Amino acid sequence: MSETASTRTVLVTGSSRGIGRAVALSLADAGYDVVVHCRASREQAEDVCREIEAKGRKARLLTFDVTDRQAAREALEADCEAHGAYWGVVLNAGIHRDAPLVGLEDDDWDSVLKTDLDAFYNVLKPVLLPLCRKRRGRIVVMSSVSGLYGTRGQTNYSAAKAGLIGAAKALAMELASRGITVNAVAPGLIDTSMVSDEERERILPFIPMRRAGRPEEVAAVVRFLLSDDASYITRSVIPVSGGL
Secondary structure (H helix, E strand, O other), X not given: OOOOHHHOEEEEOOOOOHHHHHHHHHHHHXXXXXXXXXXXXXXXXXXXXXXXXHOOOOEEEEEOOOOOHHHHHHHHHHHHHHHXXXXXXXXXXXXXXXXXXXXXXXXXXXXXHHHHHXXXXXXXXXXXXXXXXXXXXXXXXXXXXXXXXXXXXXXXXXXXXXXHXXXXXXXXXXXXXXXXXXXXXXXXXXXXXXXXXXXXXXXXXXXXXXXXXXXXXXXXXXXXXXXXXXXXXXXXXXXXXXXX
16 A cells, blocks of 8 residues: 555654644644644643644654653654654754843853754654655754844844754655755744734734734645655755745
């Protein structure tokens, strides 16, 4: 039997809320089974699993800290051994801690780089060999317009998100011959709990569309990049920013 969306499983890190949740639910609508992931928001993540199952798809929950390399390796290797290689991985988990660099605390720099950039290695390294053996698959990295252009007060976040773009482009070169695509999505101002009222008011005047985006609009791009229709798209960065 040829592989279709109905026989494919996608891991979405940081999928208990916000963009990650929207991606997980959109993929379930498209017929994928979903591995939901969280670090601490287990109750919210379990709600997402239930919503996926209500759509007629399978869901299971993995709980680990993406900054903990050993914990990530153990959880992901065990899951792949038990259930087989994923069709796709969406690296969505991330945080931001904003301040001008002169006032940035050491932990603000370290925690953002560890969560947003180091997780690229911590999550992907354990799942790459199973993907390569099947010679097919999709990887989507959630970057940001901050990684494309730099954002005032977000030196740490911009560095991490720019690093993700570089890592994704390099990995795309390594995996292209194995039928695995690697792309990045770069959201702008998106309506999630991570966005404060102050941020919204500051950024809106710079958005040509004069509104914030919805998580579902980001999820639609991720869903496309995971599909067969995107089989010849790799090493790309797609902004979802209203023209910001």
